[in-house]
Amino acid sequence: MAKKKVAIIGAGASGLAAIRHALLYGFEPVCFEATNDIGGLWRYKEDERSINGTPLASVMKSTVINSSKEMTAYSDFPPPSSWPNFMHNRQMMVYFRKYAEAYQLTKYIRFNHFIKNVERTFDFENTGNWNVFYVDETHPTLNDELPTRLASGTIIMKPAIRKFTANGICFVDGSIVEQVDTVICATGYSISFPMLEDGKLIPVNDNKVELYKYMYPPELSDKNTLAIIGLTQPLGSFLPISEMQARVFFDVFAGNSKLPKKEEMLEDIRAKQEALKNRYLPTRRHTIQVDYIPFMDELAKLIGCYPSIWKIASMDPFLAWKVFSSPTPSYVYRILGPHSWEGAKEALLEAESRVKDGCNPGKPKTWKPKEKSFGFFKFFIIGFVICIILKLFF
Known part of the structure; x- marks a missing residue:
């Protein structure tokens, strides 16, 4: 009998854990990575774009993890004793490479593949299957309009920003632009899922998402063949939570564990949202906050590894x-x-x-x-x- 295929979008910290546990549970993972390397946000990129031209975010050049190496490690891959307790992002990349090498994960990754859309198949109600549309590896392209606009002065290139004034911007070369109407901070603070049925599958309201255990859309509770891995902001380390979510998904997908019905999922979601409301200021920042140990315990109890x-x-x-x-x-x-x-x-x-x-x-x-x-x-x-x-x- 052929192995079931599982599509994994992204070969960052969460994606690598998902590949690893797909293999442990006997599935065939196919990971689509938009760049030519693993690591996701942890791989510092000064100016990199995916193959369709989308700018890619990354950590800063100076970023160091703010959770210790022991609390950040994958559950079956302790970091070397000689490494510093709070690792620089370069050291994190070494860790990811060693993890991928130890479990032979890279051969399941299709690099330079950008996901355009994921949608339910026509027989989803019976099979729980999905169609995945992606842009295959190709040579890089540039918007034809950009060179013309730059040459004509319609778009003006500026260096890094030094500071903001009351109504303008000072740049590092000493130039100043006054009467600035709008500043767009492309920093990725908004939660969205544009590749999932053109962004319509998982509604996002003021950065709030209705996902059971920050993973499962309740509307798909009859099948549970799609999950978001790593969409948490923990008081603690993020990486073990992503790994535990991957374990939950594949244990459920293998039929070893069962999730509650839609009504119970929604009740759990509402309880979490109410707890966040009572604990934090009502801001877009505090919508996916979790406490490391209680949340890990919640997930562990779902699959019997508490x-x-x-x-x-x-x-x-x-x-x-x-x-x-x-x-x-x-x-x-x-x-x-x-x-x-x-x-x-x-x-x-x-x-x-x-x-x-x-x-x-x-x-x-x-x-x-x-x-x-x-x-x-x-x-x-x-x-x-x-x-x-x-x-x-x-």
Whole structure:
């Protein structure tokens, strides 16, 4: 039987995780990437456009991640001990390349393929299938009107902006333009899905989107064959959330887990919107805000990989203590559930060592956790086991 094909749009941080988990669940991923490389926003681009001429956004040249390497890592790919704890975007690109190489992801990516539109097939109600329309790789083009407008002076090129005045703009070359009516900031603050049925599939109202777990359109709840991965603004790291969303999608798509009906999805969406309304100022900025650990736990419970302390303690009391007492890197969500990872325990136990070594990048390891020497925690472990016994039998 032929494998089911899954279209993945973009080979950035979320797209790479989606390819990885499509393969884990036995699907055939086809990833469409508008540029000639992986990394998405994390690949610094001074002035790059997709093959259809669309300007592409990226991090700034100086951008450094604001969540530590351990909290940012994919759940089955810990960063090297020698790397700094807060990585520059160049280091993030090295991490993405190593991840793609380790799991042979690039062969599933079609570079320089720009998605024009995605729409439901005529038999969607029965199959849940989609048509994907894309612009194939070709030579770059330039709008014919632009050179003429530049030559005639209709469009005037200006250097970088130094500052704004009360009604004008000062540029770095010293020139000033007065009486400016409008400034267009092309910074991507607006949420939109122009490639999904010409932007009509997922309505966006003042930057608010109705997506279950910020992934699924409730209107398609009968099929759930389309999901948005990575559309969150977490208080914490974004990358593990994108990966967990990919895990949820493919677990559901494989038929291993089920999502609630449309009404329950809408109820969950409304509850999240109400919570944001009560917590934040009513601005376009605070529409997809999530708390890292509670949201990761929500997603994990959908597919049975929630790191239950009691379940872990029944297998390994010391590991349960580490899960309980440590920050919550993504490795803890690979201890239990589908596609659990044998290396999750080691990744978690050595995380503190990698953090310490990350304070002195490039230097050899000087410290390693002693799993078998409980020391101060010996009494706690004994008490912990007694509590488990009491819970199980009384």
